[in-house]
Amino acid sequence: MPSASPTGALRWPIFAGNTQRFARAMAIERTREPERTHLGVSDATNSDTQTGASAPLPAEINPWARSQYFVDDVEQHPAVRVLRETLPEAIVDVVRFRNETTIHVAPSDLRAVAAVLREHDRATFNVLTDITAVDMLRLRPNPRFDVVVQLYSLKNRVRLRLKAGVNDGERVPSLVPLWNGANWLEREVYDMFGIVFDDHPNMRRILLADDWDEGFPLRKDYPLRGWKEFPTYNTERTIGRVRTRWTGRGV
């Protein structure tokens, strides 16, 4: 959940309206203790802390230590610090929830941001875990989609999420030049949402048929059962007829 400013204004761009419900959720969040990433993980283990018998004072903590990825003040997050130095105009927002950090970036800077985070020698986010999208149609009108990129750093053992808000018809720079694994992941995003990636070598459908013409299924305005009829075959042996089933508006 967004950290609350004293005026109660929300910092999460997703929810433009309906603040009452989220204010209550925020109140619940404020009373919780800081969570761990997973049960049992030790946030204190990292190779960068200074040696010493006693715990270091806050001023002495190594800014690149693994624990810095989990502090509540997002400006201490190493990836955020890297981006503020190199690509400050790319960051739209930073959100922390459940010990995970999400950086909202401008879509045209997505590849640059990922490249910076991968090449930086301390914050080496070198594993592309996932690329997906969320259709935010019911939550906010603009931008409609959120392209979500999950990154992982082998050296620091931390995860990071990048989100880029795009509208229908806008194109997103592809991450294929950085990671070959983005190839199939972006094809699936295109297949399910219709978001086109620039510089993708093979931008075509992957899960659905090549000539699927009914649209993009994971969009919120696509009904669960699709637009077309589908035939259900004779189970009650009515002779000579294939009964079709009208899909209606879906669930």
Place this chain on the structure above:
Amino acid sequence: MTATNDQALPVDFDEDYPKTGTLSISEERALQDGTHLITLNMGPQHPSTHGVLRVILKLDGEVIVDCDPVIGYLHRGVEKLGESHRYAQIIPWTDRTDYVAAPLNNLGCALAIEKLCGVEAPERAQYWRVIMAELSRIASHLVWLGTHALDIGALSMSLYCFRERELILDIFEAFCGARLTTNMMEIGGFSRPIPEKLPGMIREFLKIFPDRQREYSDLLDANPIWMARTKGVGVISPEAALSYGLTGACLRGSGINYDIRKAEPYLVYDRLDFEVPLGTHGDVFDRYLVRMEEMRQAIKLITQALDYIEKDDSPLMAYESAYVIPPHKGTMTTAEDMQRHFVWVIKGFSPPVGEAYVGIEHSKGELGYYFVSDGTSLPYRFRVRSPDFVNLGVLPHLAQGAMLADVVALIGTIDIVLGSVDR
């Protein structure tokens, strides 16, 4: 028509050009130039594709020039279905994605929902989850080994592996009632008590399995035919493995030490002692050795967890949380629990607004579940990051320059289950 080749040639006949069999000279000359590539369709129905996978190969003789896998024949829209089902109803869908390792799928989904809600299952449930997850890992690797060896030609391996898998499926059936689609991990722990006979069954299995696995090793590890078919085949360099986003044995077989159970321990893996096997050459043989060793490490994990938790009697479910189903006894006796149970089942619980991603070490790699919640009882977005889908993307890279007979070895070594690839 009785005309011979000498009479009706469509092209000029080169004196030095050898005449062979019934192939017409123009075709043969074209093959010599390398411009005649055969497009071979390894169709969705094929015994060696481990499901409905279609691979379109362009062959130059027996060498593969291009490989285009076509997937989606088993796409059932699990992610779309997740948006219209309550959180607890999604867990049975996850059984059917990777149907050879259902408890691991359930585990990932339950952990993701628990993270979103901020629920921690009690310690006893964590240990039992580890036991079931590791049994499922062994079961999945047995399917992999049986089918992989079968494709390469070691036919008896498939029957041996499925013989051992029957023991594991019996354990699953005793635990949750189902062999394959287990639906065993619930949000908050386990709502049903552990059956009395279960630790005994698992101990029996732990007694039998190491020797049986030694049989498999004896059969294949030093087998010259096996080594000829797998050594040097399908080499993935560590850089390529990272670039293609591979996880699991495909990544560790190339030497990169990334196991989520060690890197970001979940459940109680940080208290248990086990090792992560790494390969050196990144070929099919190394990935085979890595997975065999993972089975032995899984046995070690199950033994430790069972030793610790067998006699334990503490609660199995985090009943104090509002997101967890009320206890069965309370539901049957008290009015409050019955009301809560009714609301929990019919309407479902509403997690806080937000999102959560949990990645677990599935037998095939990193299985990730990503939930976006809008505060209602249905998820706003349900995303399955399936390891096979991402791992299969490396197949064109591996098949380039390989021989046709290696394609089945490559598909087997990537270890895919089409239910998980297509979802």
